[in-house]
Amino acid sequence: MRNIDLVIIGGGPAGMSAAVSAYNSGIKDILILDREPRLGGILQQCIHNGFGLHRFKEELTGPEYSWKYEQMVNELKIPVMLGTMVLDVTEDKIITAMNEENGVFQIQAKAVVMAMGCRERSRGALNIAGMRPAGIYTAGAAQKFVNIKGYLPGKKVVILGSGDIGLIMARRMTLEGAKVITVCELMPYSGGLTRNIVQCLNDFDIPLKLSHTVVKIHGKERVEGVTIAKVDKSLKPIMETAEYIECDTLLLSCGLIPENELSKGASITLDRVTGGAVVDQRRETDKKGIFACGNVLHVHDLVDYVSEEAEIAGKGAAEYIQNDGFNKNCDIKMTLGDCVRYTVPQHITSNENDVKIYFRVSDVHKDVTVEAKDGDEVIFSRKKQRVAPGEMESILIKSDVLKNIKSGAITVGVKLNG
Amino acid sequence: MEKNFTCIVCPMGCSLKVQIEDGKVVSVTGNTCPRGAKYAQTEAVAPVRTLTTTVRAGEKMVSVKSTQPLPKENLKKYMDMINSVKLETSVNVGDVIIADIDGTGIDIVATKNVDI
Incomplete structure (x- = not known):
């Protein structure tokens, strides 16, 4: 059985971004596995424009957005196995995969990033x-x-x-x-x-x-x-x-459903609303050293946010390998307030850094205030002209605020002003 | 003449009303910000769209786009021109597939590498 530091399952925007991020965080022994004959995932068929406005400050088509990341993966010489189907991932991070050239084979990884994307209802x-x-x-x-x-x-x-x-x-x-x-x-x-x-x-x-x-x-x-x-x-x-x-x-x-058969096989706890794994701020699942990002974690509306999230997961996986685990100094639960369907992450296990919380609302509303509370105390508040289920929202909770959470939980909600 | 449309500058989606006289915009209402007014000016008189489609290269499809937005009213005509192209060689991102389409000064370029 081969030993590889970091195995990334899926070579779409999430997988490529996680790989680049882990490499830049100091982990060089990486392998990306993808079942398709080329990198890029669903972006290859999304030939319309509108991608990359946040990330690259220019309007790209799907294949062009993918090409930006393919070039980074190529330049860093990150190994990729295409036409390779992953059949199983265990809690102990043993990956069973197969392709035409090697037949069925196994890899022991130190960390795994799940980036399998989603499929349609x-x-x-x-x-x-x-x-x-x-x-x-x-x-x-x-x-x-x-x-x-x-x-x-x-x-x-x-x-x-x-x-x-x-x-x-x-x-x-x-x-x-x-x-x-x-x-x-x-x-x-x-x-x-x-x-x-x-x-x-x-x-x-x-x-x-x-x-x-x-x-x-x-x-x-x-x-x-x-x-x-x-x-x-x-x-x-x-x-x-x-x-x-x-x-x-x-x-x-x-609608789209995260493709989590492999996560279920590894007994990873899933969130009933997102259909993806329950993760902390590093995007680590409840199985040590197994991370998730992109549409397999929750369905995104913009690929730019997929890349951003995958960077967090890639960096987390690199830290996990380098330090042989994490120093978790807290466990703050994220709970759902009014009009909020879900948050990612679902809990916070370190207050050393600021944490960006992504969430989706359950209905269209105009003139609202987004609020985060520690018990009855408001710790974040921002007015928004409009919120809609189709558009992901985010708030940033500062590290010094996290250090002072008393109730052990943060509730994110949307208050109607009108 | 009055034209109504939804602003797409931001997710607010304001309903814009534009008054046009002699092909010129005389007033914009319904917008909440100046960016909406500016969008309404172009959209009411000369709407443009980036065109993305595909071109055949052997057995494969190459995705292409217009380098700049094209006049909206002629999209169908540009589609016919692009669909009449059949490539016989491999293509790289950025390769010009049709230069200066229909005299607009805008090129149709490949957005994907395709080996044939």
Whole structure:
């Protein structure tokens, strides 16, 4: 069995950034494993622009953003094994993987960074009634067909869900000559960025039907149409509003799920809301020396934040290897206040440095105050003009504040001012 | 003439109302900040968009983009021009695929390395 200091599972934006960060923190014996034939993960098929505004102060396409990191990985000569599927990771950091060249093999790592990303919620998970004809794809699968394989998966399209990938695909398919009839969104607000609503739907006069869902799929061999209906406040379809739409393709953009089979195999405790691991401020899971970052930890809306988070995990993994563990001088729990769905990290185990807490709100609100409290005492407060579930928020808790936490917990909440 | 659209400068998403007379913006309302007014000026009169798409290279697809935003009304025309290109050689990030597309002074360049 090979011994390697740091094994990184996944060579997308999170994995590459974690590798570069660990290398720059002094760990040189690194291996990145990825099942795809090239680095970059999902960025390779996200050919649209809008990436990198925070990180590189310029607007890049997905492949260009990936290329920036691929070059760093190449320059540092960090070893990469592509076309390699990781089958298992144990609590003791033994990794079992396989590829065409080596067959099945094992590696003993000193630390592991989990960076496997996420996958899309599929039709099976949505329980839509009807037959099982061809022509039903997740938006990301359609994106791969169009942008990587060069096939147009359909000509008359209905999209269910207004997640960003769905919106991007509405524009992409329209530009390639398909007719996108409508986008249905179950919720009364869109899950996508405003920029994408404007540039992907409004620009092409594609209607966005809020509080609508697909109740039935028609067609035996190929999709022939869908029935859509308005939903009431409890999200139940109002059948009197049902409407038949003829189409040959249904794209699903109904949310992303962190891909955590390997984490479960290693008995890592997962957060029920994020679907990712429970981590501390270094992004260490509850299994010593196993870290998680990127969309496998929680689903991000901007890749820039994935890179930032992966830097923290990479640095943490390097420190863990160098010091043979961590000096944990506290355990402050993060608890959820009003309108907050989750926080990452979920707990803080050192008060030596400032800690940035990322969180997501549960609803769209205007004119609010974001607050962090230690018991009844407000330790952080900031006004925001608007918060939305589709846009991740963050607050910074200073080290000297962490040192004075009395209740053992910090509650993050959103207060409505209006 | 009045045009309505959503501002995309920041996540606020203000609903902008723009009054246009003789092809010129005479007033912008609904914005909360000066950046919104500036966005409305261009968006109302001459909207532009960065175009991203793909070009065939042998059996593979090369992702491409316009180096600057292009006039929105002609996107379909540029798409047809880009889709008529078929590359026979390997491509690197930044390689010019179509120079000065339709006399706009803007190039279509590769955004990915593809070996064929």
